[in-house]
Amino acid sequence: MERVQVLSLCLSVALIVFVLHLIRRRALREQYALLWLFFGLVMLVLSIKTSWLEWMAEAVNVFYAPSLLFLVGIVLCFLLILHLTVVVSKLTERIIVLTQEIGLIRNELEKHGQEKNG
């Protein structure tokens, strides 16, 4: 086993352990936990079975196998970021609706209180 293989093995195991830790502390929602676990497993498998990566690189005519890894990694990062901005937009929308409702309900409550007192 090469040194770099040991390093990547350690890193992917660390990622998986950390994600499991976050799940246990309920710091991560299940949908994202699954995603990260999937990432971790893919990394683990690729660092054990380097021949798979080389086979894939050959299939798409990439001469230097690790650069395929970079490409896939960057594409996945982009997709994840895009997904997160969609989530943030949705959350913003929900916060706006909630803020408006709180304002309207508070307004009703105040009127109700005034009627009772006066």
Added chain:
Amino acid sequence: MSYDTLKVCIIIPAYNEEKSIAQVISRIFRLHPEFTVVVIDDGSSDGTAAAAKAAGADVITLPQNLGIGGAVQTGYLYCARKGFDVAVQVDADGQHKPEELDKIINPIREGQADMVLGSRWVENTGYRSSRSRRAGMLILASLVSFFTRRHVTDPTSGFRAVGRKGIQLFAEDYSTDYPEVDSLVSLNSHGLRIIEVAVEMDQRQAGSSSISSVKSIYYMIKVTLSIMIRSVR
């Protein structure tokens, strides 16, 4: 329906406008005591809510600042739920004159339009502004005119009245970032009739425009994009 039975609500979005808000409200009530005035206090840190309440307005205090679009939409939600027939948006800084209210409400009362825009440019009115500001408005106006296929001269005007259909639409969907321009395109794409009438405006009494000159280019790009997205949706 006769004139008097139409329920009219004035929506005033306000963010830290304690200096001018009371006067705006009392000027409206002096001319139109039958109107309802609702002030949306958009998370102000000063005495805006108290000043508005003292002047006789119904006040909705938002627990945090939403920005102009979110605040105004709260007003439309209020109008939709209370069953108002006409909603009029008026700025809290005093640049919209209550004397001009009838001008923008009447076309709705008479069923000529679903939305009336109080415009500074239709005829020569007393309003003056800087050259760059006018250029920006001209670009926006031609954009909106192009996408709505109607002649619109002052799409950024915050002085506007809508009928029941418009209230309903705005309550459901209202752009939060650049509501003035965007909402025109949205109403138009739903087939509502928009007209413009000339109104006189004062220079603002206090506060400054929500669009500063530094941000205006960014604003223009965002609005353009937003209009384009809306018109293909």
